[in-house]
Amino acid sequence: MDTRERLIESTRTLLWERGYVGTSPKTIQQLAGAGQGSMYHHFSGKEELARAAIDRTAEELRAAAEAQLSGPGTGRERIAAYLRRERDVLRGCPVGRLTQDPDVMAAPALRAPVEETFSWLRTRLAEVVAEDDGGLDPAATAAAIVATLQGGYVLARAADRTEPFEQAIEGILALLKTR
Amino acid sequence: MDTRERLIESTRTLLWERGYVGTSPKTIQQLAGAGQGSMYHHFSGKEELARAAIDRTAEELRAAAEAQLSGPGTGRERIAAYLRRERDVLRGCPVGRLTQDPDVMAAPALRAPVEETFSWLRTRLAEVVAEDDGGLDPAATAAAIVATLQGGYVLARAADRTEPFEQAIEGILALLKTR
DNA sequence: GTCTATAACTCGATAGAC
DNA sequence: GTCTATCGAGTTATAGAC
Numbered sequence: 001m002d003t004r005e006r007l008i009e010s011t012r013t014l015l016w017e018r019g020y021v022g023t024s025p026k027t028i029q030q031l032a033g034a035g036q037g038s039m040y041h042h043f044s045g046k047e048e049l050a051r052a053a054i055d056r057t058a059e060e061l062r063a064a065a066e067a068q069l070s071g072p073g074t075g076r077e078r079i080a081a082y083l084r085r086e087r088d089v090l091r092g093c094p095v096g097r098l099t100q101d102p103d104v105m106a107a108p109a110l111r112a113p114v115e116e117t118f119s120w121l122r123t124r125l126a127e128v129v130a131e132d133d134g135g136l137d138p139a140a141t142a143a144a145i146v147a148t149l150q151g152g153y154v155l156a157r158a159a160d161r162t163e164p165f166e167q168a169i170e171g172i173l174a175l176l177k178t179r
Numbered sequence: 180m181d182t183r184e185r186l187i188e189s190t191r192t193l194l195w196e197r198g199y200v201g202t203s204p205k206t207i208q209q210l211a212g213a214g215q216g217s218m219y220h221h222f223s224g225k226e227e228l229a230r231a232a233i234d235r236t237a238e239e240l241r242a243a244a245e246a247q248l249s250g251p252g253t254g255r256e257r258i259a260a261y262l263r264r265e266r267d268v269l270r271g272c273p274v275g276r277l278t279q280d281p282d283v284m285a286a287p288a289l290r291a292p293v294e295e296t297f298s299w300l301r302t303r304l305a306e307v308v309a310e311d312d313g314g315l316d317p318a319a320t321a322a323a324i325v326a327t328l329q330g331g332y333v334l335a336r337a338a339d340r341t342e343p344f345e346q347a348i349e350g351i352l353a354l355l356k357t358r
Numbered sequence: 359g360t361c362t363a364t365a366a367c368t369c370g371a372t373a374g375a376c
Numbered sequence: 377g378t379c380t381a382t383c384g385a386g387t388t389a390t391a392g393a394c
Contacts, residue, residue: 003359018281021201024387036389038360046388092279099336100271100279102197111339118337136353143334143343144350150333151326157278158297160290164322171323174315175354182377204370215371216378225370 004042006032011053016094020050020101020110051109057094058113062120069124075131076176079145083169089162092153121146141176148172183221185211190232195273199229199280199289230288236273237292241299248303254310255355258324262348268341271332300325320355327351 001009010031014023025046029039043049068082095117104110125142148168155164180188189210193202204225208218222228247261274296283289304321327347334343 019198019200019279021198022281025389026387035359035361037362037392040389041359096330096333096337097279099333100198100276102201105336105339114337115339118334118343122334122343137346137350140346140350140353142350143331143346144327144348144354147327147330147334147343147347148323148351149326150330151275151328152322152330154275154278154329155297155301155322155326157284158275158293160284160294164297164301164326167316167319167322168326169323171316171319171321172327172351172354174319175323175351203368205368214377214379216373216380219371220377 003032003034003038007034007039007042007049008052008056011049012057012094015050015053015057016091016097019097020104023050025049047107047109050104051113054095054098054104054110054113058117061093061095061117065121065124069128075128078128079125079176080173083145083149083173089153089156089165090160092157093150096150096153118146145172145176182211182213182217186213186218186221186228187231187235190228191236191273194229194232194236195270195276198276199283202229204228226286226288229283230292233274233277233283233289233292237296240272240274240296244300244303248307254307257307258304258355259352262324262328262352266344268332268335268344269339271336272329275329275332297325324351324355 007028010028011023014028014031023046025036025039028046028049029036032039039049043052064085065082068085069078071078071081073081095114098104098110098114104114122139122142125145126138129136129141129145130138148171152165152168155168156162158164186207189207190202193206193210202225204215204218207225207228208215211218218228222231243264244261247264248257250257250260252260274293277283277289277293283293301318301321304324305317308315308320308324309317327350331344331347334347335341337343
């Protein structure tokens with residue numbers, strides 16, 4: 001892995017753990033094993049590097065979701081597979097956590113990939129919900145599903161246990177059942 | 180409002196907007212119209228001040244929830260009243276956002292009120308869910324309800340619109356209906 | 359491409375005058 | 377109780393040597 005790559009990967013890790021406000025160029029350089037000059041050679045600054053990191057994380061999230069949602073089974077089964085997929089629950093969602101970061105939301109370049117990720121996810125889930133007609137509003141149901149996932153991370157982090165996350169997922173799946 | 184009070188209120192505002200990591204004593208002092216010495220006279224430092232602010236915010240959240248949950252109507256009606264209550268959606272949840280703050284979660288004194296708030300909320304909602312027997316697991320359903328709320332804020336902030344929040348709320352309420 | 363040096367500033371806190 | 381001065385460390389970036 002070359003220096004540029006190590007800088008992006010280190011930034012991804014730190015953005016996930018500490019957010020944009022809590023991550024300094026110095027920490028990124030230390031984790032990447034790169035010097036100050038090296039970072040500023042490859043990127044114009046913290047923001048451009050964060051953009052590269054967020055873009056990659058958003059792309060991965062989308063690919064992971066699509067893998068479950070385009071798999072085999074009925075719409076409901078694929079949603080269950082998506083929700084029950086193995087996740088790093090206590091670390092939270094690497095994209096969702098950025099919505100709480102004021103400096104990310106204030107910078108159009110950083111905000112855009114976050115906005116697009118959730119917009120895509122809600123739309124994609126609504127399509128899957130619409131496949132099985134249960135008399136549900138696809139957009140509202142899709143929003144509730146994504147929200148349960150994002151909120152589940154909040155509950156798990158608050159409790160420092162994965163149990164509330166799992167309860168939330170099983171709770172919404174029970175509600176979706178037989179509909 | 181005396182200086183001590185203004186410091187706490189300013190801290191509450193800033194913790195909500197920018198989180199703990201993103202809030203400096205200097206900013207707090209400026210918003211409160213207080214000097215450096217004043218802050219350090221009333222509080223030992225940033226952490227103690229944050230604890231006072233978080234305690235108050237947590238107490239308010241709990242009182243606001245209890246007002247809806249102990250109101251009139253069936254369990255389901257009170258849950259709907261709670262979820263549909265007017266909220267500052269784009270600002271997000273002042274307690275939930277703290278779960279994303281690494282320095283809050285690392286400090287036991289700051290973490291405790293956050294943990295207790297969500298623990299209480301899940302328990303209280305489970306009691307209300309259990310009132311109307313619909314064959315649902317109260318703990319799982321309660322977790323799903325709180326998660327939808329918390330995740331709804333994430334979706335609204337990502338979109339910079341309140342609509343996805345409202346869709347998530349109506350989505351879960353539709354799923355809860357007739358159960 | 360990567361390094362070190364330095365700049366100008368902010369961070370969280372302490373000291374001591376008033 | 378509140379003020380200003382100061383501290384040592386960290387922040388984000390630029391400059392220029394190698």
